[in-house]
Amino acid sequence: MPWSIRRTLAVTAAGALCLAGSVSAVAASAAPAPRVAAATATPIQHVVVIYQENVSFDHYFGTYPNAANTDGQPFHAAAGTPSVNGLTPALLNNNPNQAQPQRLTPAEALTCDQDHDYTPEQLALDGGLMDAFVQNTEVTGCSPPDFTTPGLVMDYYDGNTTTALWNYAQHFAMSDNMFDTEFGPSTPGALNLISGQTGGGTSVDAQGNPEPDPGDVGSQISSDTGTVVGDPDPFYDACSNHSGPTVKMTGTNVGDLLSNAGVSWGWFQGGFAPTSRTGQGVPVCGRAHNNIGGVSEADYSPHHNPFEYYASTANPNHLPPAGLAEVGHDGQANHEYDLSWFYKDLTHGHMPAVSFLKAARYQDGHPANSDPLDEQTFLTKTINDIMKSKFWNSTAIIITYDDSDGWYDHAMPPILNSSADPALDALNGTGVCGHGTPMGGIPDRCGYGQRLPFLVISPFARKNYVSNATIDTTSILAFIENNWLGGQRTGTSSFDNIAGPITDMFKFGQPSDPALLLNPKTGEVVR
Secondary structure, three states: OOOOOOEEOOOOOOOOEOOOOOOOOEOOOOOOOOEEOOOOOOOOOEEEEEEEOOOOHHHHHOOOOOOOOOOOOOOOOOOOOOOOOOOOHHHHHOOOOOOOOOEOOHHHOOEOOOOOOHHHHHHHHHHHOOOOHHHHHOOOOOOOOOEOOOOHHHOEOOOOOOHHHHHHHHHOEEEOOEEOOOOOOHHHHHHHHHHOOOEEEEEEOOOOOEOOOOOOEEOOOOOOEEEEOOOOOEOOOOOOOOOOOEEEEOOOOHHHHHHHHOOOEEEEEOOOOOOEEOOOOOEEOOOEEEOOOOOEEEOOOHHHOHHHHOHHHOOOOOOOOOOHHHOOOOOOOOOEEEOHHHHHHHHOOOOOOEEEEEOOHHHOOOEOOEOHHHHHHHHHHHHHHHHOOOOHHHEEEEEEEOOOOOOOOOOOOOOOEOEOOOOOOOOOOOOOEOOOOOHHHOOOOOEOOOEOOEEEEOOOEOOOEEEOOOEEOHHHHHHHHHHHOOOOOOOOOOHHHOOOOOHHHEOOOOOOOOOOOEOOOOOOEOO
């Protein structure tokens, strides 16, 4: 039986969305008549996906729940805390890689970015031996000169630095068996989050005409359509860099499905609101903040916004909603918002059924531009606000990451989808990743990729629970589809068709009210 019936209200229709100058116009969907949305399959009526950047499981949770407590914020695990599949004494002291894992201190929070491309990540795993990270994904220097040292790619934080995340794990549920859907960087991860599909990307020039881009789109055919394996900017975004190739995606994403079902939803990203516009009306995404190293970082990253790759869900000119009543519904913003609108909406007693949150770059956890301490401020502020709202008793907050950044993780992922591209695949030898037929015959989607952190924070989450069930990024997509859309999928060859469920991390029934407010500066429990 359904747990609730929710009514979503439509708002005024938008006229048209367009990219001024070089990018073709994208029509906005007209607002539908009010209608009853599909009933939820669980008592979860609101999902908030906080989608962070570039962290492997071992990098943040390798020694959980044991912290050194020699510096930073102290962490002491509750009695009976379950162990995780983490860094054992043998892996810490007799690791098969060229360097041994070392603990990073809070003073070393701002580090160099590692190599996390599709092929180097496969090479690092060395066919399952997990012993070639230093020579394939380590970066020995960066600019600005963030912390680096030989063997850095092997290193990890503990609860004295990632204090908030470890405290959330103590009081709610986490997975130690969650994997990136495919090998590779941010954009494939983000596309899989909303569609389970990285095939069907077309590399185009500033006018939208096909243009080869062998670095970011693999296995291109004559129309320059192939599989997204790199970090191209989205074509349908005026803040993208259109001086080189960008990418259009075809197919269906979860935003399309939710809109068609009348379910409110939104993508909220730091820096999405323009700071100005050119004389031709093109938005300038110029907002920036200093990270803990005092370096100014642009807030907005176009290639982190997956909905801007699809004409149907893009907001090319970064138009704001006409007002709070539009947030989550059809209108001129087309469900794409600056992050500030999520907080405004929440303050005024509203929140979409499905929300995707992307922090500004200085707080998204991505090495080089962000760090665990800046990230912690964003996470705790956001989660505290949700917990203090009227929506807490019907909400599930999911925290996870778009890729591993190439950081060491000792767990060999299950290869559920193979690829045999002689130019890109290298897990089991030159041109081989797994052994089988790719789903839909689409190459360059070998996966699962490396293991990532995954937490569920909810009054329905099991307390101090570690799930060992195999899941991937598209398990989030499948949960949304199952909860609101009756199990509808985005396509026949999308990864949500084979995604493992996350339901063992919940205990449905009468919700408890374990609001856990944390100090944004320290990550320690306030109450």
